[in-house]
Amino acid sequence: MTAPLVASDDVVLDDDEVAEPEDGVDDVLLPGATFDAHAVLASIDTMAAQRPVAAQIVALTHADDAGAKDLSRLLAADAALTGRVLKLANSAYYGLRGRVSSLQFAVTVVGFATVRSMATVALTSTDQMTLPAEHWTTSTHLALACSTLAPRMGHRAADALCMGLLAQLGAALLHHHDPQGYGELTAAHRSAVDRREAEVERYGVHAVELTAAAMRQWGFPSTMVAPLDQLHDPTSVDGGLLRGAFEVTERLVVKGHRPVPIHRLTCDRVREVDVVPVLTQVRTEAADLRRALEG
Amino acid sequence: MSLPVVVPAPGVPGPRTTSPARVGALDSARVSRAVVHAASVRVDVAILVVTADGDGARIRWANTGVERLLGYAAADLVGTTVEALFPRPPLGGTGALLRRERSVTLELLARDRTGSLVELAVVTTPSTEGGVWTVSAQHARSDAERALADSAAAHERRFTTLTQRSPMPTLLSEQGLRLAHVNDAFCRLTGRQAEELLGTGWLASVHPDDVDAVVGLAAEVLEGGSGDIRARLLCGPDDERSTLIRFSHLHTPDLGSGFVATVEDVTERLAFEAQLAHQATHDPLTGLPNRARLSTYVAERFLPGTRDGLGCLFLDIDDFKVVNDSLGHAAGDQLLVQVARRLRAAVRPTDLVVRFGGDEFVVVCEDVDEDDVVALGRRISVELARPVQLGGVGVNVRVSVGVTVQTPAHLTADELVRDCDIAMYQAKADGKGRVSVLDQASREEARDKLRLVADLRAAIDGGQLTLAYQPVVAAATLVPVGLEALARWTHPTRGAVGPDVFVPLAEESGLVDALGSYVLEEACRQIAAWDAELGVAAPRTVNVNVSALQLDEHLPSLVATTLSRHGVGAERICLEVTESALMRNADQARAVLDQLRELGVTIAVDDFGTGYSSLAQLRRLPVDRLKIDRSFVAELSEGHPEITGAIVALAAGLGLDSVAEGVEDVAQVRALVELGATHLQGFGIARPMTGAAATAWFAERAR
DSSP: OBOOOSOOOOBSSOHHHHHSOOTTOOOSOOTTOOOOHHHHHHHHHHHHTTSHHHHHHHHBOSGGGOOHHHHHHHHTTOHHHHHHHHHHHHSTTTTOTTOOOSHHHHHHHHHHHHHHHHHHHHHTTSTTOOOOTTHHHHHHHHHHHHHHHGGGGTOOHHHHHHHHHHTTHHHHHHHHHSHHHHHHHHHHOOSHHHHHHHHHHHHSSOHHHHHHHHHHHTTOOHHHHHHHHTTTOTTOHHHHHHHHHHHHHHHHHSTTOOOOOHHHHTTTSSOHHHHHHHHHHHHHHHHHHHHHHHO | OOOOOOOOOTTOOOSOOOOHHHHHHHHHHHHHHHHHHHHHHOOSSEEEEEEEETTEEEEEEEOTHHHHHHOOOHHHHTTOBHHHHSSSOOTTTHHHHSBSSSOEEEEEEEEOTTSOEEEEEEEEEEOSSTTEEEEEEEESSOHHHHHHHHHHHHHHHHHHHHHHTOSSOEEEEEETTEEEEEOHHHHHHHTOOHHHHTBTGGGGGBOHHHHHHHHHHHHHHHTSSEEEEEEEEEOSTTOEEEEEEEEEEEEETTTEEEEEEEEEEOHHHHHHHHHHHHHHHBOTTTOOBOHHHHHHHHHHHOOTTOSSSEEEEEEEETTHHHHHHHHOHHHHHHHHHHHHHHHHHHSOTTSEEEEEETTEEEEEEESOOHHHHHHHHHHHHHHHHSOEEETTEEEOOOEEEEEEEOOTTOOSHHHHHHHHHHHHHHHHHTTSSOEEEOOHHHHHHHHHHHHHHHHHHHHHHTTOEEEEEEEEEETTTOOEEEEEEEEEEEETTTEEEOHHHHHHHHHHTTOHHHHHHHHHHHHHHHHHHHHHHHGGGSOSEEEEEEOGGGOSTHHHHHHHHHHHHHTOOGGGEEEEEEHHHHHHTHHHHHHHHHHHHHHTOEEEEEEETSSOOOHHHHHHSOOOEEEEOHHHHHHHTTTOOHHHHHHHHHHHHHTOEEEEOSOOSHHHHHHHHHHTOOEEOSTTTOOOBOHHHHHHHHHHHHO
């Protein structure tokens, strides 16, 4: 099964039709918003043309489609992405201390889902696409926080790492779409919650929703998309994973952040006492992971 | 997944006309209907036809599959909006789902007939006609996939349940060295919480010197297979445990490669093994290495054909038995501990001090010459000569020290140690408290003795020893009553070797039992042969000599089985035991002799008068006769009958026979008869002779 990546913003139904949905259907952007989600999502498809290898990997939705051997052969055609996967496999995160010398072994270790996530990230970090300030810092912290909190929230660390890694994809797209406006928005709103409110106000949709839409479009499994979807549902444990990860990230990177009690964000799955080792671990591994991802 | 469904245009005419122009259209219509039919009856997938116009996107047609998938009758769906069926369309709304230029594949939630949301894999394919789409939908995961996922989840739950409470510390990694799961046992072992151990945190609990090896092995296992490694785990500030970690490869689809590892705490086992190894190579009293350790130590350092490499000192405490006997064994032990301590202090740290056994110690030095070792021997002697306080008594310790330095003549490590043992005996023989270097003559003598022992063993095993028989006669009548069996050894190159040489040799080298059995066996065989040949004229008794070392609880059964094997009566055997053997351990000797007497054999005390018999003991011992030593009999010729007379009188007083040995002439016979000796034996009566000669001798006298 492959997800569509052929660039096209040729949508049959016009905006009016979309703006007047059937009753009970909550699928449109805020009325009056200048933001065109289709166009933004479609722009990723456009960018895919510049990273054909990454695009091909993103299009593989199941590991069954490619074993480590095939995947590494495919990956090898993209030198930059190859370098990142090798660096990641040798990063402190996987604990292998530079013992991964072959790409195939690297792919075996990090797994298909992670390679695919990295390919997805690569699509949004082409030369044509500038990234918001602090993008890598936030992404790496989120990824590690998700991975570290995952066992307490009933998630697999590996899936959570990918989800955290991709969570800021929507922010990158918004920034690409509206560099100046989004730059001002992020400068004015330091906290994630404030920022999301401002995003909704300005674009009718916030960055995490946009990420969820993009991931769904590429056929990422629903278990990976659920924490993004349910970010605002205070009763959702899945959403709690991402809320908790945002909180850990902000405690580490946002100056003057006022901590929110973690148990409230995580449906009581995580206590403050549990956060201490998580903060240490994320702080220790973030720089290393960032070096791997930035290439 | 999209299906080749052709939606028929409205108003397709039926097959009523037959003109050629219409035949093609007719066929096409037939095929189209067939296709629609085929699609409509499919149940494994729900197929919808959707059109979009100003009224929004609505369902125009549905197949039977929707019933199975969502519970709706196909007809019920016709006219419904797409949004009603898919209440959470993707971002961008229905427009993102239905695209004119390309098909879209998505996972979407659909509302089923009961109102529940069902996760579906949906493919929308635009028709060639604008505004029409075919939508196919099926479960996001196939039944098989769901079953597999459920089964995988169940496996995972089982695995977690199994390992969580297992006493075996267990690790589970799904990616690289990142742990996804640790069990309680591992947390307990490392004294850390699961949160600290998950991810790569557990590596901090591996001893820094072992981390590389652990990571190396785990990296190998990630590529497949399994492997074990010994590694230390840190379990608190001052505690480390030795463990055996067993890794097995584990692949999780999508996630990557990891491992399952079990950790066995082998600290106690290793400590126990080390303790056993220490016990096997060390003396518990002094804590010094023992003889086993000496062998391996010297063997490891011995290079044949070299000179002045290894030096060896053999020390024996002089008169240690006196300390033991006078102050008790506890004091003896204390003395050994003191000696061990002083020895250790006197040698270089690199020298090995060994308790060889009993009161014997060995010191091995490397890179020394003979002068060095002799100097060390003297230093040790001086050091040990300082009085040792034992139970309030000051004891002066003297040692005899044998010294050897390796020469090319030493072919094996054992020879080196044996030579310094010989040197020590030389030191003792020279007067104790000395340091003696093994000289060539002593060495040769010792080696010669060793060769002779080997030859003796071969001679006994090969039946090369013979027995000679010397008659014993009644003193009054000179009528023969029996014979004494005397062992003889004719060495193939040395000629006759006397019993005064080979009997002590057999006693020193552990061959005395074999020798004793052989003699008894041979004597019984000969009695049986004489009985067969001579009948009533056969000798009535044969005296067999028994060594002091044979005088233990095994002797009665040996005698009984040997007699029985040859069908010889016990009264035909007289065992001769020396006076000193009887007195060595009088209580045990008495117990053994009692048993022998019960069998029916008689007992003679050999060489009587040369040892230190207690007359009180003698009275209690179950003996039948005293054999007067030849030296006293010889004194008869010199006019001194006192001792012989006294022994004869003593025997008579105790009701025992008296046998005079070494009788050589008629004057002695007369004197002995006069003194009252009951039996006589000696060259003057008859020389020792072979079994065959004895047969003739007895046959002649029977006539």
